[in-house]
Structures are given as structure tokens and as C-alpha cells.
Amino acid sequence: MRVMVMVKATADSERGVMPSPELLAAMGRFNEELARAGVLLAGEGLKRSALGCRVRFSGSHRTVVDGPFAEAKELVAGFWLWQVKSLQEAVEWVRKCPNPFPTDCEIEIRPVFEAEDFAPASTDPAARASAG
Amino acid sequence: MTEDAIHRTVEAVWRMESAKLIAMLARMLRDVGEAEELAQDALVAALEQWRANGVPERPGAWLMTTARHRAFDRLRRRRVGERVGEQLAHHVEAHGDPGGDPAAALDEPIADDLLRLMFVACHPVLGTEARVALTLRLLGGLTTAEIARAFLTTEAAIAQRIVRAKRTLAEARVPFETPRTEELDARLASVLEVLYLIFNEGYAATSGPDWMRPALCEEALRLGRMLAELIPSEPEVHGLVALMELQASRAAARLGPGGEPVLLLEQDRARWDRLLIGRGLAALARAEARGEALGPYALQAAIAACHARAAVASDTDWARIAALYDALVQLAPSPVVELNRAVAVSMAFGAAEALGLVDALAGDPRLAGYHLLPAVRGELLQRLGRAGEARAEFERAAALTRNERERALLRGRATGCDGGD
Incomplete structure (x- = not known):
């Protein structure tokens, strides 16, 4: 299975505080370990939300809202895509991850939809018709 | 923590750590069979301990330390005089005290150990089936039951295959070493062959109703990606990874x-899957980076890349694919590759030109019974408007394939020829 692993933002990361060289080095080693285990598919760190924006949808309207956004712990500061055998394996990998911030923080793991998840829908003529 | 949760944790940790564990133990004990046995012992100990005291903060490190202590015990018990003592001293010197942090102290040697384990599991002294089973078991961390399920055989058969393979390795005194430079190419080819076999076993089942066994594909890809990190200087490793990423x-x-x-x-x-395409193209670029002539896996990956780069089927660069097949025929001559080349030629230069190439293959005894030969010939004949002959070829192909779904597809094509008659 494929999972997205999201490092949630903190007040510091939202202020644009850069990680220490030690943390960067530790993260580099962790990434190497992930790659060497054949687990790492992709991953990036994200700049603070002040540099981003949101596009809000309401019916046919689209409204652009510039960052920053409140609720740092609901924001994403970085992500990986991993190929693992089970959610539990992802949990064990996350436990090995260096603590990404000096303050308390969270890493969230979410399974990615796979082709099989859509298989029943595609054999259902009604679902197919509504899908276009 | 519930019993169930502990089981899941142990299973996940085993999957992550077992190859490293076995590799480290094999280096210490110089015996792959014994190494696997000790690794299993450590796992059993983990299950007991963690049930009683909870899962430790760093379960992987716990397993490594426990397994290493047991290996030291076993080495001590062997007591064959000075030599073991020296070996022991050497281990402590090289890798730190067994009580220390194994993850940190062993990081680099572990990479070497994993590579050695891969070469040993794929040693040419073993038959293909044995190499495949041993690789999945030692490097993939798959259980005998899982391997048996993937290969549609019994657990007992796989268990026996693995026991025999380990015995063969011990009897042949296969050293736990990376091959010497002069044998490296042949030994690496053996490893790549095993990985691609596993991948293909998952990608297209040769029989039965099960068209794909994704777990095997994923495992082969994982091991390929791992190998590419362990031995990044070998272009064909990247070639194989590129091929598998693009096919997947x-x-x-x-x-x-x-x-x-x-x-x-x-x-x-x-x-x-755009992510896998991106990874495949990147791996192909790594294979091409040395500027040397591409090996057979990289050539096949380059062909797959031509398809991946085409946004729609009609954009496919068939002339380039035909040229890549030319190179592949030179490098790895096989009638199957020639058949594929004929398909590329038909797309690039027309069915008439390709039909001549296919007809030249018709008498090849190596293709007797190969359903794709009549399937391709049927396709070319159909495009040339020779519907009656085309139908006969599709029917022949349907009778030859062992895959039920493919048979249905070919029968459908045979029936479809009727309209054009």
C-alpha cells in the first residue's frame, strides 16, 4: 500500500524558522534509510503558509485567499509518499523519524486510494454512467 | 497494548528489520541458514518480551541487539580456539561493543551486509526457483506461507525448497562476500534476473484466473530500489529498476x-501512475548517465519510456522503439524480442514490412506453442485486410495461451474478424 505521511506545521515552522543543521543531517540520514529500504517514493518540505494561498470553492465561484493560515497544527509542513506493506509498517517507520521540531508536533499517516478501491464502482454500470 | 496490536507491530518490525538482521548475523556466523534461525529466535524472544513489558521505544534496535548477543553466545560456544576469540575481538573492534547502539554503529557495514546477502541468496550454485524463494524469504521477509501463495504451491514445498537451498549454500561453502570484480557482472546478472522473475511472476500470472499478484511486483520493486541504493555504480541495476517502475x-x-x-x-x-513514470524515467536517466551502451534491462526500460512519454498512443515514437529493439536483438538475441521488434516495425513502417519479419520467425522451434506469435500475425493480417487468415491465427493463439482472460480476449478478436470478411 501507499501512504502519505504528513509532518504537521508548528508555530515555529509557520514563522519560517529553519531546521538546525543537526536536524537536517538527521533527516537526511532518515531519508537515506527510507530509500535504502525501498520505501521512499517521494517527499518534500513545504514553505510556511504565509507564502502560499488557498482557492476557496463555492458553487461556481472561486475565491483566492492569501496565507498565512491559522491553526498551525492543521497545516502541513512537509510530506512523504511511502510504499509499505501495512499501516503498521508506516507507523514503525514514523517512530524512527527524528523529531522534526523542537516543540511538540504531529505526523499524520493517511493511506492513498489504490486502483482496487475503485474496482467495484467501475463494474457498476450506474457508477460508470455517472462518472461520464 | 492488545495481543493483536503487538502482533501487528512485531510483523511490521520484522518486515523492516529482518533482512538487516539476517545479513548482520550471516556476516558474524558465516552461515545464512544459522543466521535466519537466530533471527527467528530473536523474533520469538521479542514477541514474549514485548507481550510482558510492552514494545520498546526502538523495536528495531532491540531486535538487532538481542540477535547480536545470541550470535556472540553461539560464536563463544563454538570455541574452536584462538580463531573465534580473534574473530570476536575483531567484531567488537569494528562494530563497537554489543551493548552499544547497534543502529548507529552498524549503519555502514549493514549496507554491505545486505548487498552480500543479496548476492548469496541469488548465488548461481542454486537453481532459479531456489534463488527466488530464498530471496523473498531472506530479503523480502516473506513467510513461507506467503511465498507459497504467490507461487500457487504448498507451504511444505516452499519450506523444503528453502531448506535445500540453505544446505546447498553451506555444502558449496559459498562465502558471505561481495563477488570479486571479475565475477561481478555474472553475479549481478543473477541477482537482477531473480528480481525480474519475481516482478514478472506478479505482473502476469502464466496460468489460472489471477492476472496479477501485486504483492510480488511491489516486493520486486522494493528490492530493486534497495539494490540501486546499495550498488549505485551499476547502470543495469538502474535499468532494471526503471523497467519495473515503468511497467508497474x-x-x-x-x-x-x-x-x-x-x-x-x-x-x-x-x-x-505518473509518480512511478517519473521514478522510472529518473532511474533510466541514471542508467544512461555513464554514457555507456545500454544493457538489456536499460534498453527495455528505454522502450517502455517511449510509451510512457507518449501522451496518447498515436504519439508513440515507433521508429525509436524499432531502433531500440534492433539494439536489444544484437545484445540479447531471442525470438520473442524479434517478435516485439516486428510489432514496432509494423507500427513505424507498416504491416507489410513486419509480416515478412514475423513469417521468418514462424519456423523457429523456440516459438512453437508461443501464443503471441499467431496473435501478432493475426493482427498484421487483419490490418492488411486478410480477415480469414487473421481469424485462424487469433483462434490458434487463443488455443495456445494458458491465461484464461487472455484466451477470452483472443477469441473476441477472432470473432471480430468476421465483419471484415
């Missing part, structure tokens, strides 16, 4: 709604 990128598009196979040119390219 099409997995979701290969089946229709009823589970029937969809041919490459008819696939919905929106369902191709």
Missing part, C-alpha cells in the same frame, strides 16, 4: 472493468 506504472490500466486485460495501446493513459 501501467498496472491499474492493464485491466478492464470485468478484469479482462487491456492492451497497451488501448489503455486509458490517465490511469497510468
Whole structure:
């Protein structure tokens, strides 16, 4: 299975505080370990939300809202895509991850939809018709 | 923590750590069979301990330390005089005290150990089936039951295959070493062959109703990616990884709604996995980076890349594919490759030109019974408007294939010829 692993933002990361060289080095080693285990598919760190924006949808309207956004712990500061055998394996990998911030923080793991998840829908003529 | 949760944790940790564990133990004990046995012992100890005291903060490190202590015990018990003592001293010197942090102290040697384990599991002294089973077991961390299920055989058969393989390795005194430079190419070819076999076993089942066994594909890809990190200087490793990434990128598009196979040119390219395509093209670039002539895996990957780069089927650069097949025929001559080259020629230069190439293959005894020969010939004849002959070829192909879904597809094509008659 494929999972997205999201490092949630903190007040510091939202202020644009850069990680220490030690943390960067530790993260580099962790990434190497992930790659060497054949687990790492992709991953990036994200700049603070002040540099981003949101596009809000309401019916046919689209409204652009510039960052920053409140609720740092609901924001994403970085992500990986991993190929693992089970959610539990992802949990064990996350436990090995260096603590990404000096303050308390969270890493969230979410399974990615796979082709099989859509298989029943595609054999259902009604679902197919509504899908276009 | 519930019993169930502990089990899941142990299973996950085993999957992550078992190869490293076995590799480290094999270096210490110089015996792959014994190493696996000790690794299993450590796992059993983990299950007991963690049930009683909870899962430790760093379960992987716990397993490594426990296994290493047991290996030291065993080495001590062997007591064959000075030599073991020296060996022991050497281990402590090289890798730190066994009580220290194994993860940190062993990081680099572990990479070397894993590579050695891969070479040993794929040693040419073993038959192909044994190499495949041993690789999945020692490096993939798969259980005997899982391997048996993947290869549609019994657990007992796989268990016996693995026991025999380990015995063969011990009897042949296969050293736990990376091959010397002069044998490296041949030994690496053996490793790549095993990985690609595992991949293909998952990608297209040769018999039965099960068209794909994704777990095997994923495992082969994982091991390939791992190998590419362990031995990045070898272009063919990147070639194989590129080939597997690109083929896997099409997995979701290969089946229709009823589970029937969809041919490459008819696939919905929106369902191709862009992430895997990107990884495949990047791996191919690494294979090409040295500027040397491409090996057979990299050539096949380059062909797959031509398809991946085409946004729609009609954009495919068939002339380039035909040229790549020319190179592949030179490097790895095989009638199957020549048949594929004929298909590329038909797309690039027309069915008439390709039919001559296919007819030249018709008498090849190596293709007798190969369903794709009549399937391709049927396709070319159909395009040339020779519907009656085409139908006969599709029917022949349907009778030859062992895959039920493919048979249905070919029968459908035979029936489809009737309209054009």
C-alpha cells in the first residue's frame, strides 16, 4: 500500500524558522534509510503558509485567499509518499523519524486510494454512467 | 497494548528489520541458514518480551541487539580456539561493543551486509526457483506461507525448497562476500534476473484466473530500489529498476472493468501512475548517465519510456522503439524480442514490412506453442485486410495461451474478424 505521511506545521515552522543543521543531517540520514529500504517514493518540505494561498470553492465561484493560515497544527509542513506493506509498517517507520521540531508536533499517516478501491464502482454500470 | 496490536507491530518490525538482521548475523556466523534461525529466535524472544513489558521505544534496535548477543553466545560456544576469540575481538573492534547502539554503529557495514546477502541468496550454485524463494524469504521477509501463495504451491514445498537451498549454500561453502570484480557482472546478472522473475511472476500470472499478484511486483520493486541504493555504480541495476517502475506504472490500466486485460495501446493513459513514470524515467536517466551502451534491462526500460512519454498512443515514437529493439536483438538475441521488434516495425513502417519479419520467425522451434506469435500475425493480417487468415491465427493463439482472460480476449478478436470478411 501507499501512504502519505504528513509532518504537521508548528508555530515555529509557520514563522519560517529553519531546521538546525543537526536536524537536517538527521533527516537526511532518515531519508537515506527510507530509500535504502525501498520505501521512499517521494517527499518534500513545504514553505510556511504565509507564502502560499488557498482557492476557496463555492458553487461556481472561486475565491483566492492569501496565507498565512491559522491553526498551525492543521497545516502541513512537509510530506512523504511511502510504499509499505501495512499501516503498521508506516507507523514503525514514523517512530524512527527524528523529531522534526523542537516543540511538540504531529505526523499524520493517511493511506492513498489504490486502483482496487475503485474496482467495484467501475463494474457498476450506474457508477460508470455517472462518472461520464 | 492488545495481543493483536503487538502482533501487528512485531510483523511490521520484522518486515523492516529482518533482512538487516539476517545479513548482520550471516556476516558474524558465516552461515545464512544459522543466521535466519537466530533471527527467528530473536523474533520469538521479542514477541514474549514485548507481550510482558510492552514494545520498546526502538523495536528495531532491540531486535538487532538481542540477535547480536545470541550470535556472540553461539560464536563463544563454538570455541574452536584462538580463531573465534580473534574473530570476536575483531567484531567488537569494528562494530563497537554489543551493548552499544547497534543502529548507529552498524549503519555502514549493514549496507554491505545486505548487498552480500543479496548476492548469496541469488548465488548461481542454486537453481532459479531456489534463488527466488530464498530471496523473498531472506530479503523480502516473506513467510513461507506467503511465498507459497504467490507461487500457487504448498507451504511444505516452499519450506523444503528453502531448506535445500540453505544446505546447498553451506555444502558449496559459498562465502558471505561481495563477488570479486571479475565475477561481478555474472553475479549481478543473477541477482537482477531473480528480481525480474519475481516482478514478472506478479505482473502476469502464466496460468489460472489471477492476472496479477501485486504483492510480488511491489516486493520486486522494493528490492530493486534497495539494490540501486546499495550498488549505485551499476547502470543495469538502474535499468532494471526503471523497467519495473515503468511497467508497474501501467498496472491499474492493464485491466478492464470485468478484469479482462487491456492492451497497451488501448489503455486509458490517465490511469497510468505518473509518480512511478517519473521514478522510472529518473532511474533510466541514471542508467544512461555513464554514457555507456545500454544493457538489456536499460534498453527495455528505454522502450517502455517511449510509451510512457507518449501522451496518447498515436504519439508513440515507433521508429525509436524499432531502433531500440534492433539494439536489444544484437545484445540479447531471442525470438520473442524479434517478435516485439516486428510489432514496432509494423507500427513505424507498416504491416507489410513486419509480416515478412514475423513469417521468418514462424519456423523457429523456440516459438512453437508461443501464443503471441499467431496473435501478432493475426493482427498484421487483419490490418492488411486478410480477415480469414487473421481469424485462424487469433483462434490458434487463443488455443495456445494458458491465461484464461487472455484466451477470452483472443477469441473476441477472432470473432471480430468476421465483419471484415
